[in-house]
Amino acid sequence: MSIxxxxxxxxxxxALQIYINRFVICPACSIPETIPQLxxxxxxxxxxxxxxxACGKTSEVKCNNKNEEKTKDVIISFLNKNEWIIKNKGNxxxxxxxxxxxxxxx
Numbered sequence: 001m002s003i004x005x006x007x008x009x010x011x012x013x014x015a016l017q018i019y020i021n022r023f024v025i026c027p028a029c030s031i032p033e034t035i036p037q038l039x040x041x042x043x044x045x046x047x048x049x050x051x052x053x054a055c056g057k058t059s060e061v062k063c064n065n066k067n068e069e070k071t072k073d074v075i076i077s078f079l080n081k082n083e084w085i086i087k088n089k090g091n092x093x094x095x096x097x098x099x100x101x102x103x104x105x106x
Contacts, residue, residue, distance in 0.1 A: 015067075022068055023075065026052035027059050038079050046080075048072050 003012070024032045027050075034050035037058070041047060048061040063069040 018068070019071065022063070023050070023061065023071065026050065026055060026057065028052060028057040029055040031055070036075055036079060038076060046076055048076055048079075 003015075007015075020032070023036070024034060026032070026034050029052060031052065031054040033054040034052050037049045037051050039047040039049050039060075049058050050061060051058045061072055063072050
């Protein structure tokens with residue numbers, strides 16, 4: 001995802017704060033330890049949920065405007081295309097390409 005156009009520092013900071021509040025911080029405990037998960041209700045209806053690795057609560061992401069809805073769609077698309085990602089305590093690690101001898105070989 002990219003930002004195009006002319007924006008002030010304040011506008012970018014506000015957009016980042018909204019993103020963090022909506023898609024990163026747990027609504028139950030306010031700790032930024034959420035892991036995005038997909039919940040398929042049907043083939044066409046896919047929900048985005050955040051599971052908090054700190055408190056264990058799962059909450060559905062609800063969007064208030066078009067920009068938040070677009071961001072949610074991008075996250076859902078990314079998760080659908082990248083099933084090889086293991087989500088563990090907020091860290092995303094490539095499954096097949098880890099070398100135990102070198103911790104930085106990701």
